[in-house]
Amino acid sequence: MKCDVCDDKTATVFLTQIVKGNMQKINLCENCAKEKGVTDPTGFQLADMLLGFGQGARVETQPMEKSCAACGMTQSTFRKTGRLGCAACYSVFGDGMDGLLKAMHKGTRHIGKVPAHLSTRQADEEHLAQLRTALDDAVSKEAYEDAARLKSEIATLEKSLKQRVRV
Amino acid sequence: MMKFTTLLRRPPEWMEHDGPCRDIVLTSRIRLARNLEGPAFPGWAKKEDRIAIMQELQPRIESLSGMKDCFSEDLSNLDAIRKQVLVEKHLISREQAAKSAGSAAVINREQSLSIMINEEDHLRMQSIRSGLDLVAAHAALDKLDTELEEQVRFAWDKRFGYLTACPTNLGTGMRASAMLHLPALVLGEQVNQVIQAVNKIGLAVRGLYGEGTEALANLFQVSNQHTLGEREGDIIARLEKVIQQIITHERNARRKLLEDSPHKICDHIGRAYAALRFAHIIESKEALTHLSMLRMGADMGVLPASEARLIDTLLVEIQPAHLQTAAQRKLSGEERDILRAEVLRRRLHHLPEPDMSACTGPGPETPPDVKA
Numbered sequence: 001m002k003c004d005v006c007d008d009k010t011a012t013v014f015l016t017q018i019v020k021g022n023m024q025k026i027n028l029c030e031n032c033a034k035e036k037g038v039t040d041p042t043g044f045q046l047a048d049m050l051l052g053f054g055q056g057a058r059v060e061t062q063p064m065e066k067s068c069a070a071c072g073m074t075q076s077t078f079r080k081t082g083r084l085g086c087a088a089c090y091s092v093f094g095d096g097m098d099g100l101l102k103a104m105h106k107g108t109r110h111i112g113k114v115p116a117h118l119s120t121r122q123a124d125e126e127h128l129a130q131l132r133t134a135l136d137d138a139v140s141k142e143a144y145e146d147a148a149r150l151k152s153e154i155a156t157l158e159k160s161l162k163q164r165v166r167v
Numbered sequence: 168m169m170k171f172t173t174l175l176r177r178p179p180e181w182m183e184h185d186g187p188c189r190d191i192v193l194t195s196r197i198r199l200a201r202n203l204e205g206p207a208f209p210g211w212a213k214k215e216d217r218i219a220i221m222q223e224l225q226p227r228i229e230s231l232s233g234m235k236d237c238f239s240e241d242l243s244n245l246d247a248i249r250k251q252v253l254v255e256k257h258l259i260s261r262e263q264a265a266k267s268a269g270s271a272a273v274i275n276r277e278q279s280l281s282i283m284i285n286e287e288d289h290l291r292m293q294s295i296r297s298g299l300d301l302v303a304a305h306a307a308l309d310k311l312d313t314e315l316e317e318q319v320r321f322a323w324d325k326r327f328g329y330l331t332a333c334p335t336n337l338g339t340g341m342r343a344s345a346m347l348h349l350p351a352l353v354l355g356e357q358v359n360q361v362i363q364a365v366n367k368i369g370l371a372v373r374g375l376y377g378e379g380t381e382a383l384a385n386l387f388q389v390s391n392q393h394t395l396g397e398r399e400g401d402i403i404a405r406l407e408k409v410i411q412q413i414i415t416h417e418r419n420a421r422r423k424l425l426e427d428s429p430h431k432i433c434d435h436i437g438r439a440y441a442a443l444r445f446a447h448i449i450e451s452k453e454a455l456t457h458l459s460m461l462r463m464g465a466d467m468g469v470l471p472a473s474e475a476r477l478i479d480t481l482l483v484e485i486q487p488a489h490l491q492t493a494a495q496r497k498l499s500g501e502e503r504d505i506l507r508a509e510v511l512r513r514r515l516h517h518l519p520e521p522d523m524s525a526c527t528g529p530g531p532e533t534p535p536d537v538k539a
Contacts, residue, residue: 071207083287085211087204087322087330094327097334104335106369107396110328112339113309115316118323 003029169238179278186298200340201290208332209285217269251488338395351420384455436464468525
């Protein structure tokens with residue numbers, strides 16, 4: 001099979017891409033594949049190549065790429081360097097990282113240290129949820145003395161939580 | 168504030184003190200990676216941002232309770248040789264040494280805690296202990312981390328834990344490692360088997376100066392690979408257990424070598440002694456290999472056990488940047504090899520001849536004048 005671009009050398013790179021439900025196929029020789037940037041899958045669009053064999057097409061595909069609004073890190077730079085740009089990057093690229101994390105770690109969820117200011121808040125939030133359940137329970141049993149006590153406990157806890165968020 | 172010259176002159180606390188299994192484990196280290204919530208990570212941040220981060224973090228770190236009279240310096244104020252000295256002392260990483268403006272190092276007086284600002288992450292904090300004592304090293308660093316957390320907000324996420332520039336450090340951000348001296352496993356050609364077995368269970372084995380470096384002086388760093396999905400305490404416990412097993416293997420290998428080929432061992436130690444006491448030109452690699460043999464000799468009773476500490480000191484002192492600091496000028500490779508030999512001859516001048524009877528036992532071959 002000959003290369004679809006130069007129509008000269010034997011094709012060794014076979015690409016299939018599905019764009020909007022349409023399957024597109026192209027066969028390339030090694031030189032043309034390199035020239036068209038096929039080795040960089042993020043910057044390469046088969047459709048663009050079929051339509052105009054690439055002139056300026058790669059630039060047009062850039063805005064489609066996922067990037068971090070906080071620091072400007074792009075998916076392709078992350079892939080190339082293996083490093084993220086800032087903490088907010090994890091909310092942009094984090095969802096697609098499960099496979100990567102599974103390969104490098106024991107699990108994909110953190111179970112270690114929790115910063116002190118968060119660990120108390122987390123515990124308080126859980127405690128608050130428990131108190132609310134207990135309040136519902138007390139009201140349905142018409143145990144009004146208990147309900148009043150629980151209500152004031154909830155109010156105190158809510159207030160301290162709110163204050164801490166502001167800090 | 169401690170001066171660089173003081174830092175250089177004072178031996179680190181771990182060197183002066185014998186931790187558990189010090190005959191085989193030189194040091195235990197814990198490293199934590201931390202980042203601030205808002206700004207870009209150092210590798211992606213602009214120079215001005217890195218400088219601003221450094222200016223925010225450096226004084227806070229200097230004021231922590233464990234950092235009294237610390238050494239604290241902007242890396243752009245240190246020349247290449249001084250930075251290399253810190254690398255040779257394992258106080259900063261090679262990566263950190265390559266950085267200048269916007270990076271700093273804060274090191275406590277005992278040299279047991281060192282904090283790198285703007286390495287790959289905003290903070291790389293390290294704790295170092297003598298022997299196999301990862302638990303104590305972690306406790307000291309965890310305390311510092313918690314104290315710092317009262318002042319600054321670290322990037323942390325419920326799912327991913329502490330957020331780091333590289334996903335390989337995500338979660339605990341913790342790398343626990345121990346530096347092991349494994350001459351008998353190397354001589355007995357068993358060390359590759361051990362490395363492969365250790366790799367299989369998710370631990371890494373590296374050379375003297377970390378990733379991609381050679382195992383000079385038969386020293387190997389064993390560390391955890393995983394940082395996410397496992398608690399700090401569990402990572403440490405698992406690592407310590409594996410290290411204990413490696414220690415047992417090394418001790419068995421030494422026993423076996425003594426039984427099977429005592430003359431070979433004596434020859435190695437004897438040649439090492441001769442070369443280090445009498446050479447006039449010696450390359451770093453050769454010197455380190457010989458020092459490794461003397462260290463094993465000290466552990467086996469062929470040399471006074473009290474000399475083991477001097478040997479450990481020399482492992483660092485004969486490194487290129489240490490030599491150039493001693494000479495107070497830049498030296499060519501040849502000049503370094505001459506000075507290295509001179510330092511070794513002088514420092515080992517008092518070392519008595521190896522008493523090989525501890526290896527070979529009293530046999531017909533043993534000359535009568537060798538003292539028992």
